[in-house]
Amino acid sequence: MSEPATTLAAVPGAGPGAxxxxxxxxxxxxxxxxxxxxxxxxxxxxxxxxxxxAAYQQAATAAARSQERRxxxxxxxxxxxxxxxxxxxxxxxxxxxxxxxxxxxxVERIRVIDxxxxxxxxxxxxxxxxxxxxxxDEKTLYDxxxxxxxxxxxxxxxGLARKPLALLERGAGGRLDVAxxxxxxxxxxxxxxxxDAVPAVAVRPPxxxxxxxxxxxxxxxxxxxxxxxxxxRVLLNVLAAVLLVATVGAYGLLGAGRLASDRSxxxxxxxxxxxxxxATARQVTAQPAALDPAAWDADLxxxxxxxxxxGGEVDPAGLERALSASxxxxxxxxxxxxxxxxxxxxxxxxxxxxxxxxxxxxxREAYLYVAPAMLGMIVLVFFPFAYGITLSFTESNLYNTxxxxxxxxxxxxxxxxxxxxxxxxxxxxxGLLWRYQNFYWTLGFTILxxxxxxxxxxxxxxxxxxxxxxxxxxxxxxxxxxxxxxxxVPNYITALIWxxxxxxxxxxxxxxxxxxxxxxxxxxxAPLTSFLAVLSTNGWLSFPFMMVVSLGALxxxxxxxxxxxxxxxxxxxxxxxxxxxxxxxxxLVPAIILSVIWTFNMFNIIYLTSKGEPAHxxxxxxxxxxxxxxxxxxxxxxxxxxxxxxxxxxxxxxxxNRVSRATxxxx
Amino acid sequence: MAKRKRLGSGDELxxxxxxxxxxxxxxxxxxxxxxxxxxxxxGQQTLMFVNLPPxxxxxxRLRAIIPWPSHFSFANFTSVISDQPFLLxxxxxxxxxxxxxxxxxxxxxxxxxAFSRFRFPGxxxxxxxxxxxQMFPGVLMLIPLxxxxxxxxxxxxxxxxxxxxxxxTAIPFCVWMLKGYFDTIPRELEESALIDGASPATIFLxxxxxxxxPAIAVTALFSFMTAWNEFILAATLMNEETLYTAPVGxxxxxxxxxxQWGYFAAGAIITAIPVVLxxxxxxxxxxxxxxxxxxxx
Numbered sequence: 001m002s003e004p005a006t007t008l009a010a011v012p013g014a015g016p017g018a019x020x021x022x023x024x025x026x027x028x029x030x031x032x033x034x035x036x037x038x039x040x041x042x043x044x045x046x047x048x049x050x051x052x053x054a055a056y057q058q059a060a061t062a063a064a065r066s067q068e069r070r071x072x073x074x075x076x077x078x079x080x081x082x083x084x085x086x087x088x089x090x091x092x093x094x095x096x097x098x099x100x101x102x103x104x105x106x107v108e109r110i111r112v113i114d115x116x117x118x119x120x121x122x123x124x125x126x127x128x129x130x131x132x133x134x135x136x137d138e139k140t141l142y143d144x145x146x147x148x149x150x151x152x153x154x155x156x157x158x159g160l161a162r163k164p165l166a167l168l169e170r171g172a173g174g175r176l177d178v179a180x181x182x183x184x185x186x187x188x189x190x191x192x193x194x195x196d197a198v199p200a201v202a203v204r205p206p207x208x209x210x211x212x213x214x215x216x217x218x219x220x221x222x223x224x225x226x227x228x229x230x231x232x233r234v235l236l237n238v239l240a241a242v243l244l245v246a247t248v249g250a251y252g253l254l255g256a257g258r259l260a261s262d263r264s265x266x267x268x269x270x271x272x273x274x275x276x277x278x279a280t281a282r283q284v285t286a287q288p289a290a291l292d293p294a295a296w297d298a299d300l301x302x303x304x305x306x307x308x309x310x311g312g313e314v315d316p317a318g319l320e321r322a323l324s325a326s327x328x329x330x331x332x333x334x335x336x337x338x339x340x341x342x343x344x345x346x347x348x349x350x351x352x353x354x355x356x357x358x359x360x361x362x363x364r365e366a367y368l369y370v371a372p373a374m375l376g377m378i379v380l381v382f383f384p385f386a387y388g389i390t391l392s393f394t395e396s397n398l399y400n401t402x403x404x405x406x407x408x409x410x411x412x413x414x415x416x417x418x419x420x421x422x423x424x425x426x427x428x429x430x431g432l433l434w435r436y437q438n439f440y441w442t443l444g445f446t447i448l449x450x451x452x453x454x455x456x457x458x459x460x461x462x463x464x465x466x467x468x469x470x471x472x473x474x475x476x477x478x479x480x481x482x483x484x485x486x487x488x489v490p491n492y493i494t495a496l497i498w499x500x501x502x503x504x505x506x507x508x509x510x511x512x513x514x515x516x517x518x519x520x521x522x523x524x525x526a527p528l529t530s531f532l533a534v535l536s537t538n539g540w541l542s543f544p545f546m547m548v549v550s551l552g553a554l555x556x557x558x559x560x561x562x563x564x565x566x567x568x569x570x571x572x573x574x575x576x577x578x579x580x581x582x583x584x585x586x587x588l589v590p591a592i593i594l595s596v597i598w599t600f601n602m603f604n605i606i607y608l609t610s611k612g613e614p615a616h617x618x619x620x621x622x623x624x625x626x627x628x629x630x631x632x633x634x635x636x637x638x639x640x641x642x643x644x645x646x647x648x649x650x651x652x653x654x655x656x657n658r659v660s661r662a663t664x665x666x667x
Numbered sequence: 668m669a670k671r672k673r674l675g676s677g678d679e680l681x682x683x684x685x686x687x688x689x690x691x692x693x694x695x696x697x698x699x700x701x702x703x704x705x706x707x708x709x710g711q712q713t714l715m716f717v718n719l720p721p722x723x724x725x726x727x728r729l730r731a732i733i734p735w736p737s738h739f740s741f742a743n744f745t746s747v748i749s750d751q752p753f754l755l756x757x758x759x760x761x762x763x764x765x766x767x768x769x770x771x772x773x774x775x776x777x778x779x780x781a782f783s784r785f786r787f788p789g790x791x792x793x794x795x796x797x798x799x800x801q802m803f804p805g806v807l808m809l810i811p812l813x814x815x816x817x818x819x820x821x822x823x824x825x826x827x828x829x830x831x832x833x834x835x836t837a838i839p840f841c842v843w844m845l846k847g848y849f850d851t852i853p854r855e856l857e858e859s860a861l862i863d864g865a866s867p868a869t870i871f872l873x874x875x876x877x878x879x880x881p882a883i884a885v886t887a888l889f890s891f892m893t894a895w896n897e898f899i900l901a902a903t904l905m906n907e908e909t910l911y912t913a914p915v916g917x918x919x920x921x922x923x924x925x926x927q928w929g930y931f932a933a934g935a936i937i938t939a940i941p942v943v944l945x946x947x948x949x950x951x952x953x954x955x956x957x958x959x960x961x962x963x964x
Binding site: 359363365366367369370372373374376377379380381382383384385387388391460464467468470472473474475479481482483484485486487488489490491492493494496497498499500501503506507508511512514515540548601603604607608622625626629630635638639642643645646649650653 | 680682685686688689692693695696697699700702703706713714715725728729731732734773774775777778780781782785786787788790793796797800802803804805806807808809810811812813814815831832834835836838839842867871895896898899903914917918921928931935938939942943946947950
C-alpha cells in the first residue's frame with residue numbers, strides 16, 4: 001500500500017518552549033506555527049464576519065422593505081378613514097381620493113370599491129372611469145375586499161385577532177398592493193381601499209470594506225505579535241482567539257449601532273409620513289374627529305406598533321421595545337458566529353486541521369473504501385438513533401413534526417410518565433382490574449415471554465439433539481432436515497399460520513379439542529390462553545436453533561471422556577451431568593444469550609399471532625412501543641419507550657458479558 | 668459427522684423409543700406446514716379442508732384435522748397469481764431484494780476489505796460502532812426512520828427507501844463476516860502483486876474478490892433473505908397497494924377483516940419455498956457466524 005509521506009504530518013507541533021532562533025529545525029517549525037495560526041484566524045474571521053455581513057445586508061433590505069410597507073399602510077388607512085367618514089357622499093369620496101392621489105408620494109393609484117354594489121366608487125386615475133361597476137377582469141379586487149370582510153367576521157366570532165385586516169402583496173418590480181377595509185358605523189366592512197405604491201425607499205447596504213479592514217487589522221496585529229514574541233504556539237493561539245472575539249465583537253457593536261440608527265431613521269421617516277398624511281386628511285375630510293391616526297402605523301392584524309404617536313412624533317420607549325427584540329436576535333447571531341469561528345480557529349491553529357488533512361491523505365485509500373458503508377450507517381443508523389433519543393425528550397406526534405425540536409421539548413416528562421406509573425392493577429367494584437397498558441405489566445409479560453420461550457427452546461432442542469445423537473440412528477439425516485424446517489420458514493408466515501390454527505371457529509386446534517370432547521376455546525380472549533398460543537408458536541420456530549447448536553457441540557465431545565466416566569462407575573445421568581453438560585456449555589451459553597435477545601425482540605409473532613389480545617395483555621415491550629408510535633401517533637412518547645427498551649438491553653448486554661467472561665474464566 | 672465413535676458400544680440406548688419420541692416432535696414440526704399446504708391445495712378460502720355437517724360424527728371430525736384436502740385443486744395458486752396483485756407484490760419483493768443484495772454486497776465488501784487490510788485511525792472505533800449498532804432495537808430506529816424517510820426525504824411508499832434501509836441494516840453482520848474471511852487470505856498474494864506494480868484497486872478486484880467468492884456468496888444470500896423476509900418496515904412504509912412487498916401482501920390477505928386463507932396459503936408457499944431452500948443451504952454458515960459472538964435481534 002503506497003503511503004505518501006506528507007511534510008505536514010512530519011512536523012510535530014512545537015511547544016511553547018521552542019526557541020525562536022534555535023537552529024534550522026526551530027525556524028522551520030516556527031514558520032509552520034505562525035502560518036497555521038494566521039490561516040486559522042483568517043479563515044475564522046472570514047466565516048464570522050462574512051456571516052455577520054450577510055445578516056446585516058439582509059437586515060438593511062428588510063428595513064427598507066418594512067419602511068415601504070409601513071408608509072403604504074399609513075397612506076391606505078388614512079384614505080380608508082376619510083372614505084369611511086364620508087359615508088354615502090360619493091362626491092366627497094372622489095374629491096378626497098383625487099387629493100390624496102396628488103399629494104401622497106410614491107403612491108401610483110388609489111381605488112375605492114364598494115362590495116354591496118360591486119362598483120368602483122372612485123379612483124385617483126381618471127382613466128379608470130370611476131364610478132362604474134367592476135369589470136370581469138377586476139374580480140381580484142372584489143375578492144380582496146371579500147376576504148377582508150370574512151377575516152373580520154371570523155375574528156369577531158372567535159373574539160381574537162387571528163386573521164389579517166389588511167392585505168399586502170408585492171407585485172412585479174417590487175410594487176406594493178395594499179388593501180384595507182372601509183367600515184360602516186357599526187364596524188361592518190362595506191368596501192375596501194386598494195392602494196398601489198411603487199418602491200421608493202433605497203436599501204442602504206452595509207459597507208463591505210469595514211469587515212475587510214477589521215480582518216486586516218486583526219491579522220496585522222497577530223503577525224506583529226508573532227514577530228515580537230516569536231512562534232510560540234499557545235501564546236499565539238490565545239492571542240488569535242482574543243483578536244477573533246474582539247474583532248467579531250467590535251463588528252457586532254458596529255452592527256448594533258447601525259441597527260439602532262436604522263430603526264430610529266425608519267420610525268422618523270414613517271412618523272413624518274404620518275404627519276404629512278394627517279395634514280392632507282384633515283384638509284379633505286368634513287369630520288376630522290373620525291380620523292384615527294394612532295391606528296395607522298399598525299401591523300396587518302391591526303395591532304399598533306407603538307413607535308409613533310398620533311401626531312407623527314416618535315415615541316422613544318416604544319422604539320426601544322421594538323429595538324430590544326432585534327438586538328437580542330443580533331446578540332444570538334454574533335454569539336453563534338463567534339463560537340463557530342473560535343472552534344474553527346483553534347482547530348486550524350492548534351494543528352488539528354493539518355493533522356486531519358494529513359491523516360486523510362495518508363490513508364485516503366482506506367477511507368475511500370470505508371466511506372460508502374460508513375456514510376450509509378451514519379445517515380440511516382447512527383443519525384436516526386441519535387434523533388430517536390432526541391425525540392424521546394419531546395412531545396412529537398403526527399401533527400407537529402414540522403415544528404422545531406425546541407418548540408416541542410418536554411424534558412424527561414415522557415420517561416416520568418412511563419416509569420412512575422406503578423398502578424399495574426386497580427381495585428374497582430368488579431374486583432381486581434389489571435391495567436395491561438401499564439409499562440410494568442408489559443415488562444413483566446416480556447420477561448415471562450422471554451424466559452419461558454428460551455427455557456422451552458433449550459429443553460426441547462437439547463433433548464432432541466441428545467436423541468438424534470444416538471449412535472447409528474436410522475433416518476437421522478431426514479429427521480434433522482425436517483426438524484430444522486420451522487427455523488427456515490419466514491417467521492411472519494409462521495405467525496399467520498398459527499393465527500389461523502388457533503382460530504376459534506374454524507381453527508384446527510379447536511377441532512382437535514372437539515374430537516377429544518372439549519369445548520372450543522377462544523384462544524385470544526383470555527391472557528393465559530393467548531400466552532399459551534404465542535408460546536407454542538414461538539416455541540415451534542425457536543427450538544431448531546438450539547437443536548442444531550447442541551447437536552454440533554455434542555458431536556465434538558471426544559468419546560474418551562465418556563469412557564473415563566464409565567470406568568469411574570458413572571451412570572448415564574452422572575455422565576450427562578459431569579461430561580455432556582460441561583462440554584455443551586461453551587456452545588450453549590452464546591446461543592442462549594442470542595436467543596434471549598431474539599425472543600425479547602420477537603416482534604412478528606406477538607404482532608401477528610396474538611396482536612396483543614386481549615386488550616394489550618400479551619403485548620411485549622417492542623410491539624407496545626410500535627403501537628404507541630403507529631396507532632396512537634405519539635412519536636415522542638414511543639421514542640422514550642423504545643429508549644427504555646434499549647437501556648434494558650444494554651444493561652442485559654453488559655451483565656451477560658460479565659457473566660460469560662466469568663464462566664470462561666471458570667471453564 | 669465423520670467419526671462415529673461417541674458412546675461406547677455397551678451403553679447404547681434402544682432405538683425404538685427414540686424413533687417414537689422423535690416422531691411425536693415431527694408431528695409438532697411438520698403439522699403446521701402440512702396444514703398450510705392442505706389449505707393451499709384445497710381450492711377454498713376457508714381454514715377447513717372439509718366442510719363439516721352440523722351433526723358430524725367422530726370420523727368426520729377426524730377427517731377434519733388430517734391435513735389432506737378432500738380434493739386437490741390448483742385454483743388458489745392460479746387465482747392468487749392471476750386475480751390478485753400477488754405477482755406484482757412478488758415482483759416488488761424481488762426488485763427490492765435484488766437491489767438490496769447488490770448494494771449491500773458492494774458496501775460490505777469494500778469496507779470489510781479496508782477493515783481487514785488497512786490500518787488507519789478510526790478502524791477500531793468503526794468496527795466497534797458496527798457491533799454496537801446491532802444493539803439498537805428495531806422499533807427505536809423505526810420512528811426516526813419513518814420521520815426521516817417519509818416526512819423529510821419523501822421516500823414513503825418507495826422501493827428506494829426500503830432498499831437503502833435494508834442494505835444499511837445488513838452491513839454490520841456482512842462486514843464482520845467478510846472481514847473474518849478476508850483475514851484468512853494470505854497477504855503474500857497481495858504483496859507479490861504489489862511488487863508487480865498492481866494498484867490496491869486492482870488487487871481488490873482481481874485478487875481478493877475472486878478468492879473471497881464463497882464468503883461473498885453467503886453475504887449476498889444473507890442480504891437477499893433479510894430483504895425478502897422483512898415485514899414490519901415494509902408494512903409501515905408502504906401504503907400503496909401496488910407497492911406492497913410479498914410479506915405485506917400476505918398479511919393483507921388475512922389481516923383485518925379479510926379471511927382469504929386460501930390465497931394466503933398459496934402465496935405463503937410461493938414466497939417461502941425459495942428462502943427455505945436457501946436457508947437449508949446456508950444454515951451451517953449462519954450457525955457458526957451467529958454463535959461467534961454477534962448479538963442481532
